[in-house]
Amino acid sequence: MVGSLGGYDMQFDFFTWFGGLWDWIYGILLWFWAIIKWLGIWILDIIDGIWILASIPENFMFLFRAIIMPGLIFLLLALIFTIWFTRKIWARIQDRRGPTHLGKYGGYQLFADAIKLMGKEIIIPDKAKAWLYRILPSLLLVIVLIPFAFIPWDPYWNIMGPPGAAYGDLSVSLVLVFALLTAVPVFSLLIGWVTGSKYSLIGGFRAANNQFAAEIPMVISSVGPAMLAGSLSLFSIVAAQTSIWYIVLLPINFATFMVASIASVGTFPFDAPVADSEIIFGWRTELSGIYFTVIYFAEFAEQMLYSALMVSLFLGGFNGLPFLPGIVNFIIKWLVVYFIFTVVTSSFYRLRQDQIVHLCWKYLIPLSILNVVLVMFAMAYLPWLVPLVVGG
Amino acid sequence: MSPDILDESCVIWFGPQHVSAHGWAAKLTLVGDYIVECDPNAGYFHRSAEKCLEFRNFRQGSMILERICMMEAFLGEYPYIAAVEKIADLEVPERAKIMRTIMMEFNRIHSYQFWFGQFAGELGLFAMLLWPWVDREYSLDAFEQLTGSRHTVSYATPGGVKYDFTPKFLSKMDIALSRCRNRMPLFDDMLAGSPTFRLRAEGVGQYTAKQALKWGLSGPNIKACGIPMDLRKDDPDPNLAYDMIDWEVPTIHNEDHPGECDAFDRLHQRFKEIETSLDIIEKLLPLLPEGPIIDPKARGKANRLPEGEGYGRVEGARGITTVWLKTMEKAQTPWRAKIRGPCFASYYSLKHIVPGARFADFPAIFGSLDPYPGWWDR
Amino acid sequence: MGFVGNLGDIFRILKHVFRQVFRRPFTYFYPWEDRPYPETTRGRHIHVRETCTGCAQCVRACPVAAIHIDKEDKKFEKDCALTFDYTRCIFCGDCVRSCRFEALFHTPIVDISEGDREDLIYGPDKITTLDRDPLEWRGWRFR
Numbered sequence: 001m002v003g004s005l006g007g008y009d010m011q012f013d014f015f016t017w018f019g020g021l022w023d024w025i026y027g028i029l030l031w032f033w034a035i036i037k038w039l040g041i042w043i044l045d046i047i048d049g050i051w052i053l054a055s056i057p058e059n060f061m062f063l064f065r066a067i068i069m070p071g072l073i074f075l076l077l078a079l080i081f082t083i084w085f086t087r088k089i090w091a092r093i094q095d096r097r098g099p100t101h102l103g104k105y106g107g108y109q110l111f112a113d114a115i116k117l118m119g120k121e122i123i124i125p126d127k128a129k130a131w132l133y134r135i136l137p138s139l140l141l142v143i144v145l146i147p148f149a150f151i152p153w154d155p156y157w158n159i160m161g162p163p164g165a166a167y168g169d170l171s172v173s174l175v176l177v178f179a180l181l182t183a184v185p186v187f188s189l190l191i192g193w194v195t196g197s198k199y200s201l202i203g204g205f206r207a208a209n210n211q212f213a214a215e216i217p218m219v220i221s222s223v224g225p226a227m228l229a230g231s232l233s234l235f236s237i238v239a240a241q242t243s244i245w246y247i248v249l250l251p252i253n254f255a256t257f258m259v260a261s262i263a264s265v266g267t268f269p270f271d272a273p274v275a276d277s278e279i280i281f282g283w284r285t286e287l288s289g290i291y292f293t294v295i296y297f298a299e300f301a302e303q304m305l306y307s308a309l310m311v312s313l314f315l316g317g318f319n320g321l322p323f324l325p326g327i328v329n330f331i332i333k334w335l336v337v338y339f340i341f342t343v344v345t346s347s348f349y350r351l352r353q354d355q356i357v358h359l360c361w362k363y364l365i366p367l368s369i370l371n372v373v374l375v376m377f378a379m380a381y382l383p384w385l386v387p388l389v390v391g392g
Numbered sequence: 393m394s395p396d397i398l399d400e401s402c403v404i405w406f407g408p409q410h411v412s413a414h415g416w417a418a419k420l421t422l423v424g425d426y427i428v429e430c431d432p433n434a435g436y437f438h439r440s441a442e443k444c445l446e447f448r449n450f451r452q453g454s455m456i457l458e459r460i461c462m463m464e465a466f467l468g469e470y471p472y473i474a475a476v477e478k479i480a481d482l483e484v485p486e487r488a489k490i491m492r493t494i495m496m497e498f499n500r501i502h503s504y505q506f507w508f509g510q511f512a513g514e515l516g517l518f519a520m521l522l523w524p525w526v527d528r529e530y531s532l533d534a535f536e537q538l539t540g541s542r543h544t545v546s547y548a549t550p551g552g553v554k555y556d557f558t559p560k561f562l563s564k565m566d567i568a569l570s571r572c573r574n575r576m577p578l579f580d581d582m583l584a585g586s587p588t589f590r591l592r593a594e595g596v597g598q599y600t601a602k603q604a605l606k607w608g609l610s611g612p613n614i615k616a617c618g619i620p621m622d623l624r625k626d627d628p629d630p631n632l633a634y635d636m637i638d639w640e641v642p643t644i645h646n647e648d649h650p651g652e653c654d655a656f657d658r659l660h661q662r663f664k665e666i667e668t669s670l671d672i673i674e675k676l677l678p679l680l681p682e683g684p685i686i687d688p689k690a691r692g693k694a695n696r697l698p699e700g701e702g703y704g705r706v707e708g709a710r711g712i713t714t715v716w717l718k719t720m721e722k723a724q725t726p727w728r729a730k731i732r733g734p735c736f737a738s739y740y741s742l743k744h745i746v747p748g749a750r751f752a753d754f755p756a757i758f759g760s761l762d763p764y765p766g767w768w769d770r
Numbered sequence: 771m772g773f774v775g776n777l778g779d780i781f782r783i784l785k786h787v788f789r790q791v792f793r794r795p796f797t798y799f800y801p802w803e804d805r806p807y808p809e810t811t812r813g814r815h816i817h818v819r820e821t822c823t824g825c826a827q828c829v830r831a832c833p834v835a836a837i838h839i840d841k842e843d844k845k846f847e848k849d850c851a852l853t854f855d856y857t858r859c860i861f862c863g864d865c866v867r868s869c870r871f872e873a874l875f876h877t878p879i880v881d882i883s884e885g886d887r888e889d890l891i892y893g894p895d896k897i898t899t900l901d902r903d904p905l906e907w908r909g910w911r912f913r
Contacts, residue, residue, distance in 0.1 A: 446832050452832075452864065455860060456833075519787060519790070535809075538810070540810045540861075541811075578786060581779075693838060
């Protein structure tokens, strides 16, 4: 051997190596192809798995209910109807007509407004924290729309069925709804803060103050119906009102819940965070274009949600006339409650922030706690009450 | 408050671009929710009215004065006409005097109807923004029937008035005034009787009568303190008809805080002023004699005025409005015209009234003082 | 004001607002309905050249110099051509008052808004007649 170094063969045959190069490259290509094939089969397996899951009838119906009816599409159409309805009622209270020119009775006005607002320039203030400013309004709308999944529109045609069934209602869905709703004023504070303008900051602080004042009586007021029904699941509370609606037994509770929910939404007369004549538009001042559209829809969605909560907690939800489907009953009652909501909000002057806190803590909380105590004693000492309210 | 509390203060411009600040600005220093300093900043509405008056003759000048404040257009143009009449020594016929007085009171009612809507809207109730303005529409229809224009009536001219009362105008005025009277209980319920309004307006923007006199307030802002200081009674203009009937100066006497007034009292004061104006019109209408409505020599005399100074004063809807004119010999236009508006005093008194109030009370305070930038910026 | 008194006030206010919802609104459904304009309304002018003598008192009386006169343009023996500049006119009525020959009047037509600024300067042919083109809007015709 020539030139051995420590016992190894250093002779290098160039042509043998060159002949084996193609096999080596071919092997690498086969390796890549195997990875791609594996990836493709993996994706197809996933799609196949989703299809198998979705084609089980219950799951498919769940998706249908969650997205189309009474899910997202129904909700967006209901939101557009609600905003039209509200504008017409506000106009009639102010002795004028509201939108009339687009569509019969102005129905298409909302579409025109949405398209116009989406086409506007989005102005981000210099001192704003840009990425938070972009994300927060949409996040607010998402958080306001999620609790609609738990509202019992109909005994069968509902997103969540009765507790215990497949896709049943959570046993604590009332608490979950309030947990999501409590996040809304936090978002208002954040939006007011990241905007970087003094007026928005004042509005944001006032929104946080509003939450501090108004969420507590609202949650306490909802304990009454929950105790009467014996469960914290919204579906069960509604199902328990077959014989008697809770508003007959708890009228004052309804009133405190209504006032506390108006304060919680932040609409007149408790709209100090968004006071039109003092801080221009509060935490919403600098939002423009698509962000304003989203916030505008979020405010009306919140009002819709509170009306729906009032219908399910106090007015019996889908119980009503027996020959109508449950969801029609619900919608009729919801329209009446929303009308009363709008009339009440348009009748009073805007309260100052400290007066809101004063009102909620000095008047609403004692009334709500009194209600809870009354319900406790009634459930304990009136034996004929329990079968009446738990329902069948 | 200790001086170092101002370290955590924040300065906000309640600026000219604001929903409820129509053309004026104030620099507010806030500590928390309380206003510590208020620095009113005038000048955004200046339209050089006084200089424009130097280029217009004595019949055209009232057009400018009307447009300084459109809500009280007639009450704004009258002091100019009065000043011209003093310099030119014109005699106004009796029918014109009574017609002018009726129109002035009608204009005052219209201005207060506008103010109810504006004040309620600033405090947040949009229903009450438009309900008084519906009644105002009937008044404006009556103005249009008489003079041809809804706001800028241009009704007075040196020596008398321009248009005569017609039966159609009298019936329209009757409709407007009776509607105003009939809706008073509704506004009483929705304004003074509303618990949320009382929460917003009671105890807000207080000042004593002594302070009001020192700051130079006039009109309803000082009558609400209990001082019956009214130019129509104290110095009745010989060219108007206030001394032909007896009527009472509207003031309110508050037992809780005599000698002081807050926003709620100023609201009551304006309710009373409307009632007084309705009363005056009712008493004056039967006294209307037949006769000319303008001095026959007015056309010649008002073209060229002798040298002199004239000072016309009127009790406007917001306070005492005056115009001072100086003319040179054989003048076609005034040498100098000086307009004094009532709202200058109320705007700058914000500097003293506001500190100590909360930020949310600021619209309530300035709304109840009824400032209008046209009068201080001219 | 006790608690019960406040509650009574609140219910009274709610009753007023509730009743207002069901009343006919006060607004007119423009442009299909419009409010009635009395004949004394100071709208756009009309110049009657038959009686005009070209004395130019209207030009002197105008506070904003909105009237321009051309004395050479005569249709009848003594008249003149007037141009009204409606971008300057304040509708004060002094020109109509100063005309002794009943040649200048106000009309109750107040909806004279145009798209171009030049259309608002009414020349002698436009100011002497009340005809104008109808307004087309979304398939409806007005005026």
